[in-house]
Structure formats: C-alpha cells, structure tokens
Amino acid sequence: MQRSALIIVLCLLAACLVGAIPSKEASDAKRIVFIAGNRSHASGDHEFRAGCLLLAKALNEQSGLNVKAEVVGVEWAKTPEIMEGADAIIVYCDASQGIAGQWEYLDGLAKQGVGLMFIHYAVHPTVEMAEKYQRRWVGAAMETGFSVNPHWFAELEPMPGHPISQGVAEKFETLDEFYYNMRFQDDREKVLDLVTAVPTRERMRNYINLWNWYGADGMGKDQTLMWGVEREDGGRGVGFTGGHYHRNWALDDFRTVVLNAIVWTAGMEVPEGGVKSKPLTEEELNANLDKYDKPNPWIKLPDVEAMRNKPAPKIPHHREKKEDVEG
Numbered sequence: 165m166q167r168s169a170l171i172i173v174l175c176l177l178a179a180c181l182v183g184a185i186p187s188k189e190a191s192d193a194k195r196i197v198f199i200a201g202n203r204s205h206a207s208g209d210h211e212f213r214a215g216c217l218l219l220a221k222a223l224n225e226q227s228g229l230n231v232k233a234e235v236v237g238v239e240w241a242k243t244p245e246i247m248e249g250a251d252a253i254i255v256y257c258d259a260s261q262g263i264a265g266q267w268e269y270l271d272g273l274a275k276q277g278v279g280l281m282f283i284h285y286a287v288h289p290t291v292e293m294a295e296k297y298q299r300r301w302v303g304a305a306m307e308t309g310f311s312v313n314p315h316w317f318a319e320l321e322p323m324p325g326h327p328i329s330q331g332v333a334e335k336f337e338t339l340d341e342f343y344y345n346m347r348f349q350d351d352r353e354k355v356l357d358l359v360t361a362v363p364t365r366e367r368m369r370n371y372i373n374l375w376n377w378y379g380a381d382g383m384g385k386d387q388t389l390m391w392g393v394e395r396e397d398g399g400r401g402v403g404f405t406g407g408h409y410h411r412n413w414a415l416d417d418f419r420t421v422v423l424n425a426i427v428w429t430a431g432m433e434v435p436e437g438g439v440k441s442k443p444l445t446e447e448e449l450n451a452n453l454d455k456y457d458k459p460n461p462w463i464k465l466p467d468v469e470a471m472r473n474k475p476a477p478k479i480p481h482h483r484e485k486k487e488d489v490e491g
Contacts, residue, residue, distance in 0.1 A: 194251045194430045196223060196233040199240060201257025201286070203454040208463050210285065211410035212256045213237070214452040218413050219254075222423060222441035229427065229439065238264045252279035252400075252430035255286045256407065260293060262286060267297050274301050277398035279429035283422070284407030287343065294347065302401030303355035303393035304346040309489060312379035313343045315370040315408070317471050318361035320389065320421075328358050328390070328424040331438020336417040339369055339471040341408035344387035345378045358402070359390035359421060369471075371480050380484040390425060400429050410453075411466045414444040 198220055204210035213235065220233035238257070240246055241264030247253065250273070255262040263270065274280055280301045287306045289298045294305035306313075317339045322329035344363065348355050363383055371379075390404040402425045412418050423439035446465055453460050 193230045193232045196252045197250045198235045198254045199262035201261045204258050207460040217452050226441045227439050241266045244269050254281045256283040258285045260289045275397050279400045281402040281429045283404050287403045299349045302403045304348040307347040311345045313374045315341045317367045320361050323358050327434035332417050332421045340406045342389050343405035356392040357388045358392045360386045368476050377484050377486045377489045402429050414465050
C-alpha cells in the first residue's frame with residue numbers, strides 16, 4: 165500500500181516537473197517590450213498606454229507569431245534589468261520620457277543587437293541625445309527648428325518589396341500629426357525610407373507650433389514618415405512619426421504597417437500577408453484610456469472621408485521666412 169502511494173506521488177511530481185519545463189517553442193519566443201509614456205494631451209491624443217496595449221494584444225493573441233509582448237511604464241528605469249532578454253524595445257511617449265535617463269543602459273542593449281523603435285513624439289529627443297544615441301540607433305530623429313509637425317491628411321506609401329509593406333495597401337490615407345524633414349544620420353543611404361508621403365497645401369489641416377520655412381520648402385516632395393536601419397551591431401532600428409490620434413489604430417493598414425515594423429525590428433520574418441490582427445471595435449478603442457478630471461469623450465472609429473473633406477487652413481506665410489531658419 166505504501167509502495168503504491170509512493171509511486172503515485174512520484175508520478176505526480178514528475179508530471180509537475182514536466183509541466184514546469186518550458187517548451188522549446190516558448191523559450192524561443194521573441195520578447196517585445198513596449199515602454200508607454202505617462203498621460204499627455206487631451207483624451208484621444210497621445211494615448212501611449214492604450215495604444216501599446218492594443219498593439220501588444222494583437223501580437224500576443226491575434227498574430228499567430230511566437231512572440232511575447234509586454235507593456236511597461238516609465239518606471240521601468242527603477243529596475244532596468246527587466247529589459248534583459250528583450251529582442252525589441254518599442255518606445256511610445258512624449259519626447260524622451262520613456263528613456264527615463266537610461267540612455268547608456270539602452271545603448272548597451274543596442275550594442276548587443278536589441279532592436280529599437282520610436283513612435284510619434286518619441287522620435288524627438290534633444291539635439292545632444294539625438295547625436296549621441298538615437299540617430300545611431302534608428303537612423304534619424306526630429307529636431308526643433310529643422311523638422312515640422314503639421315496635422316495633415318497624408319497618402320502613405322509603404323516601401324515596395326520591403327517586409328513592412330506585406331499585407332498593406334500600396335497607398336492608404338489618414339489624418340495625423342505626421343512630422344517630417346527629419347535630421348538623418350550622415351550615412352543617409354543606409355537609412356531605409358519605409359513609408360513616405362508627399363505634403364501639399366491641400367492636404368494640410370493644421371499648421372502648429374514647430375512650423376517653419378523647411379515645412380514650406382518640403383511641400384510637393386517625398387517625405388519619410390517611417391524609416392529604418394540595419395545596424396552593424398546586428399540590431400534594427402525604426403522611427404515612425406504617426407501615432408498622435410489614438411483612433412488611427414483602428415485603420416487596418418495603419419495598424420498593420422506598424423505591427424510589421426515592430427516584428428521586423430525584433431529581427432523576425434514578417435508573414436507574407438503581414439502581421440495578423442483583428443479589426444478594432446469602438447469598445448476596444450475606448451479601453452484603457454488615460455483618466456482625466458472630466459469623463460473621456462467617446463472615440464469613434466475613424467472616418468477617412470470626413471478627414472479628406474476637412475478644409476485646408478490659412479497659410480501662415482509669416483512663419484515661412486528662410487531668414488528665420490538661417491544662421
């Protein structure tokens with residue numbers, strides 16, 4: 165009787181140990197860490213945490229890829245070791261808030277081949293940090309007095325033949341605060357123009373604080389809105405200037421090109437039909453929004469035709485003087 169009981173106990177213990185050992189597939193999963201910035205603009209804009217959670221859910225539950233995506237806040241810097249083992253780090257925040265002073269630590273990871281991607285305002289570090297780190301990591305950065313940040317109805321064109329274009333329309337349109345005229349690294353030919361668009365006066369919807377002569381000079385010319393590099397350390401880097409309006413994550417092509425870029429940054433093969441994700445409902449779009457003193461207004465699914473029909477604003481010629489940006 166005692167012998168039978170002992171055998172049962174040993175069998176149960178063995179079963180537990182087998183269950184505790186991760187499968188090869190699980191241990192080989194690519195780890196993607198999103199750094200989400202703190203509350204920023206009014207509700208519906210700069211929804212960093214909600215946006216990261218949507219993208220992470222798509223990767224974990226809908227893509228069918230062997231990935232493990234997780235979202236952390238700026239407090240990650242208090243225990244930076246949580247980034248160990250990451251294959252890609254995706255930063256979505258105001259300026260360099262998500263770096264939280266850990267430039268050297270992240271630089272060490274980059275030198276080990278960890279991929280880095282910066283979304284929207286996160287492409288805008290200080291001139292010093294851009295020169296020392298960010299352009300080296302991802303190939304370009306926004307620069308005050310040189311780059312511009314209008315809100316415009318852009319026709320985005322993913323780079324033909326590149327993995328980020330898979331499963332995405334040859335061209336698609338949306339309204340966003342698409343920064344342009346980035347400051348690229350000296351080795352410009354090594355930076356890939358992953359997504360481009362041509363700004364025109366007719367496509368402008370709002371000229372805001374950083375508008376200058378360079379913005380006007382860039383009219384009618386291809387502008388790079390998403391770029392990428394394959395670094396000598398073996399890692400990849402991507403920057404994307406869109407992501408101001410939370411509603412745009414509900415646009416399939418917009419969401420897919422970003423998911424493709426994230427997977428590419430992690431060193432993975434992008435599926436032929438692009439990274440799979442389910443269309444978003446309004447309920448999903450309104451989940452996990454930052455809290456404000458007043459109740460958040462309901463975010464509706466984006467209406468591209470309404471964006472298209474919005475009138476262009478008055479041209480601020482007084483802010484387009486070349487002498488203002490010279491010297």
